[in-house]
Amino acid sequence: AQSVTQLDSHVSVSEGTPVLLRCNYSSSYSPSLFWYVQHPNKGLQLLLKYTSAATLVKGINGFEAEFKKSETSFHLTKPSAHMSDAAEYFCVVSDRGRNAGNMLTFGGGTRLMVKP
Amino acid sequence: DADVTQTPRNRITKTGKRIMLECSQTKGHDRMYWYRQDPGLGLRLIYYSFDVKDINKGEISDGYSVSRQAQAKFSLSLESAIPNQTALYFCATSRMSTTGELFFGEGSRLTVL
Numbered sequence: 001a002q003s004v005t006q007l008d009s010h011v012s013v014s015e016g017t018p019v020l021l022r023c024n025y026s027s028s029y030s031p032s033l034f035w036y037v038q039h040p041n042k043g044l045q046l047l048l049k050y051t052s053a054a055t056l057v058k059g060i061n062g063f064e065a066e067f068k069k070s071e072t073s074f075h076l077t078k079p080s081a082h083m084s085d086a087a088e089y090f091c092v093v094s095d096r097g098r099n100a101g102n103m104l105t106f107g108g109g110t111r112l113m114v115k116p
Numbered sequence: 117d118a119d120v121t122q123t124p125r126n127r128i129t130k131t132g133k134r135i136m137l138e139c140s141q142t143k144g145h146d147r148m149y150w151y152r153q154d155p156g157l158g159l160r161l162i163y164y165s166f167d168v169k170d171i172n173k174g175e176i177s178d179g180y181s182v183s184r185q186a187q188a189k190f191s192l193s194l195e196s197a198i199p200n201q202t203a204l205y206f207c208a209t210s211r212m213s214t215t216g217e218l219f220f221g222e223g224s225r226l227t228v229l
Contacts, residue, residue, distance in 0.1 A: 004158075009156065032215050032216050034216050034217075036218075041222065041223075042222055042223075043120070043206060043208075043220030043221050043222045043223055044159075044206070044208075044218070044220045045220070046217055046218070049216060049217065051215065051216075090158055090159070092216065094215055094216040104161070104216055104218070106158030106159040106160070107158050108156045108157055108158045109156070109158055
């Protein structure tokens with residue numbers, strides 16, 4: 001079985017300061033891991049993905065995440081927050097031993113607020 | 117125009133009514149999905165379809181049914197809506213070859229009174 005825990009339901013930062021959104025996972029297989037972003041009244045958009053290549057993954061809009069197998073973590077970071085980063089972020093795990101798509105497990109989401 | 121289009125975007129209905137949410141895509145993807153989003157629970161899979169003749173139940177299919185009318189169209193029905201089906205519903209598509217990379221519509225917000 002696979003599961004995802006996003007450790008913070010809400011994170012608030014000031015514009016220009018670093019962002020850290022935390023995600024821990026459990027998986028019976030070698031996992032693929034993803035971060036999706038959801039802006040208000042929009043669908044989810046893929047931010048970045050880890051599928052077994054480099055453990056440090058770079059995504060869109062300056063975000064990156066590091067896969068740490070020993071810690072079962074996949075935290076999302078950005079050096080400097082922008083007002084447009086305010087959104088909800090979802091960490092997602094997929095067991096690569098399963099069929100694509102039908103075994104995605106979503107975390108509960110972290111709402112990122114950016115203060116001027 | 118959006119690649120994945122959901123209609124209606126908002127719907128308010130009463131308990132016991134039949135509701136259909138429709139999804140169409142222009143991405144040419146074979147795989148289509150219906151998810152439900154509830155606050156704090158993330159997204160949960162209702163049904164998925166890998167092609168027109170292949171439909172599968174997801175994690176929370178009870179109370180829902182689907183129809184894949186064509187490669188580009190995938191509709192979700194609530195035969196007799198109940199208040200705890202009040203949620204935000206998302207349609208998504210994916211290519212056969214890419215694990216976990218989904219393309220989402222903008223969502224259909226359903227309220228059941």
